[in-house]
Amino acid sequence: MLKTVDRVLLGLLGLGLFALGGGVLLGGLDLQRRWDFGMPGWWPFRGPDDVVLGTEGRTRWREEGWWWPTVIAVLAVLLALLLWWLLAQRRHRLGQVLVDSEDGTAARLDGRTLEDVIEEEAQALDGVSRAHVRLTGRRTAPTARIRLLLEPHADPARTLGQLSRETLTHARDSAGLDRLPSKVRLKEVRHRSQRVA
Numbered sequence: 073m074l075k076t077v078d079r080v081l082l083g084l085l086g087l088g089l090f091a092l093g094g095g096v097l098l099g100g101l102d103l104q105r106r107w108d109f110g111m112p113g114w115w116p117f118r119g120p121d122d123v124v125l126g127t128e129g130r131t132r133w134r135e136e137g138w139w140w141p142t143v144i145a146v147l148a149v150l151l152a153l154l155l156w157w158l159l160a161q162r163r164h165r166l167g168q169v170l171v172d173s174e175d176g177t178a179a180r181l182d183g184r185t186l187e188d189v190i191e192e193e194a195q196a197l198d199g200v201s202r203a204h205v206r207l208t209g210r211r212t213a214p215t216a217r218i219r220l221l222l223e224p225h226a227d228p229a230r231t232l233g234q235l236s237r238e239t240l241t242h243a244r245d246s247a248g249l250d251r252l253p254s255k256v257r258l259k260e261v262r263h264r265s266q267r268v269a
Contacts, residue, residue, distance in 0.1 A: 081157065166207040169214050171248045181247055183207045183214070189246075190216065193239045199226025201261050216240065216254040221261055228258050 098104055099117040111118055133139040166183040187205045194203035202221040209215040222231060235256065244252040 077157075077160075166209060166211065166214050168211055169207070169247055169249075170211045174248075186214075186243060186247060190218070190239060190243050193242065194218065194220060194235055197231055197234050197239070199223045199231050214249070214252065216243070216252055218254055218256045220256065220258050222258055223261055226260075232256060232258070 095111070095115060096117055098111070099115075099122060100120055102120050104111055104118065117123070168183055169181045169186060170178040171181050172178060187207055190205045191203045194200055194205065199222055200220050201223050204219045206217045207214045208217060218235070220231065220235070222228060236254075240252055240254055
C-alpha cells in the first residue's frame, strides 16, 4: 500500500512540475509566437516579459476575511500530509522475506514472524532485559535493526558477540539468506541506586 501511495504522489508531483516548468519555458522562450500556437486563456505566462503571478493575482483576495485563514489551513494540511509521508518512509517495515527454496521457486516468509523469533532468541541471551527487532530493506535482501536493553551486569562485547554468532546466524540460516546485515543499538537498564546502611 505504501509503495502505491509513494508512486502516485511522486507521479502527480512530477507531472505537475513538468507541466508548470514546460509552460513557463514556452512562455519564457516565446515559443508560442515562434511556432504559431496559442496557450489557454487562463494561462498567466504568455511571453518573456510576463510574470507567473502578477500584482493583481497576489493582492486580489488580501482584503477578504476568509483569505488568510484558508491559506494557513491549506498550508497546515499540506505540511501535515508531507510529514506523515516522511514518517511513513522511516517506519517502513518489511512485510515478507523471499526465501530460496532450492527448487527454482521462492517461498515467502512473514517478516514479523522472523522479527519475533529473533527477538525471543535475543532476549534469551545472558544480560539482555528486552529486545526489539525490525526488518527493513528489500524482500530479497533484508536488514535487521536491533535494540537491546542490557542488564547492569551484562558485558556488551560478549552480548554482541553472542547475538552475532548465535541469534543472527540462526535467523540467516533458517531463512536461507546469504547475508543478514544488522545494526545493533545497546542501551543499559536504568536502576535506582541503593542506599547502604
